[in-house]
Amino acid sequence: MDNIAGTKSSLTWAVNISVIALALLWIMPTLGLFISSFRTADQIATSGWWKALFPSEQNLVLRADDPEGNRVERAGVYVVEGQLFEAGHSAEISAWGISSREISAYVPGETADLGDGETLTVQADGAYVWTGNADQLSGRGQRIFVTATTPPEFTTANYNRVLFSGSTTDGMANAFFNTLTVTIPATIIPIAIAAFAAYALAWMDFPGRGLLIAAIVGLLVVPLQLALIPLLKFHLGIGIGKGYLGTWMAHTGFGLPLAVYLLRNYMVGLPRDIIENAKVDGATDFQIFTRIILPLSFPALASFAIFQFLWTWNDLLVAKVFLIDATGETTVMTNQIVELLGTRGGNWEILATAAFVSIAVPLIVFFSMQRYLVRGLLAGSVK
Missing domain, CATH: 1.20.5 (Single alpha-helices involved in coiled-coils or other helix-helix interfaces)
Known part of the structure; x- marks a missing residue:
């Protein structure tokens, strides 16, 4: 059972x-x-x-306030009093030092002898007292190494820096709009062409239709890398290389085989009676295509749109080949992140923010259209 x-x-x-x-x-x-x-x-x-969400222990490098204008003379000794942490920032110091070799040489409340009568005392809450003569308390503030337990802290400064800085090295705003400029046409153009081709291969009889279908299936296995250089030479020969137009055409060419194959399989599975009744009523092939086939084929169109959008948005290779720009005016987000990795390898907060910005739009597109994905992909697989 x-x-x-x-x-x-x-x-x-x-x-x-x-x-x-x-x-x-x-x-x-x-x-x-x-x-x-x-x-x-x-x-x-x-x-x-x-x-x-939990407090963490950090090793921080802080500086005392600029002694010029902050020092006060008391009994022949100059004193600078201040707070190492910014207002509203609470932390507890467990150890501190004045040398990078001994960052935990002193405990809070202990006084460090800096030589020639100059002293420094740091409390657990970051309050400090720095004493010395006029020559010693001049120039920049004393550098202090502290080991402190800090509470959780979240900030939107990373997004402000990435999205609104206007910098070509840190900013992603220009790259974001460049990526949209590449992705939207590179998604719409192959869908528009493939829809017409799929209808012809599914419902129109003409010589060589079977050979065309076999050729399209064969083009599915052609590696993108194999055709990049010949395609770039062709684009340069006709004057559309190194720009958006060449990039759109490249993405269209590489996306068309799958688009035609997917849409054709879906359209073949549509009820034949609907097509035949429309022809009996005098409808032309164009009217059948626009008023019947396209509305019924929306799941397949949406599923391919998801794939093409994700591939184009996350593409780096085609953008590197066809968007050659020394000034960075046409840099896309994937290339901008690569540049950040090269120039800002230690700024993980900027890299994390830039990476999340780059995946936010694909996530929105996927979750808004994912209900059509399975329906479109499975269409035509069974009869």
Whole structure:
């Protein structure tokens, strides 16, 4: 009885646990990237994102206030009093030092002898007293190394820097709009062409139709890397290389085989009676295509749109080849992140923010249209 169709398997719980585990494996990296994008550089460097809600111990390099204008003379000795932490920032110092070699040489409340009568005392809350003569208390403030336990801290400064700085080295705003400029036409153009081609291959009889279908299936296995250089030479020969037009055409060419194959399989599965009744009523092929086929084929169109949008948005290779710009005016987001890795390898907060900005739009597109994905992909696979 266990093998009868329709009976519930006793291993349903194992399937559910496996699905939940797989979902968590996919969600955790994105969640970690999202949390890291709101953390400061010091917190990212000292603790993982999963500890973002808990206090963390950090090694900080701080400076006392500029002694000029802050020093006060008391009994022939100049004194500078201040607070190492900014207003509203609470932390507890467990050890401190005045040398990078001995960052934990003193405990809070202990006085460090800086030589020639110059002293420095640091309390656990960051309050300090710096004493010395006029020559000693001049120039820049004393550098202080502290080991402190700091509370969780989140900031939107990373997003302000990435999205609104206007810098070509840190900013992503220009790259964001450049990516949209590449992605939207490179998604619409192949869909428009493939829809017409798929209808012709599905419902119109003409010589060589079978050979065209076989050729399209064969083009599905052509590696993108194999055609890049010949295609670039062709684009340069006709004057559309090194620009958006060449990039749109490249993405269109590489996306058309899958688009035609996917849409043709879907359209073949549509009820033949609808097409024949429309022809009996005098409808032309163009009217049938625009008023019947396209509305019914929306799941297949949406599923390919998801794939093409994701591929184009996350593309780096085609952009590197066809968007050659020394000034950075046409740099896309994937290339901008590569540049950040090269110039800002230690600024993980900027990299995390830039990476999350780059995946935010694809996530929105996917989740808004994912209900059509399976329907479009499975169409035509069974009769």
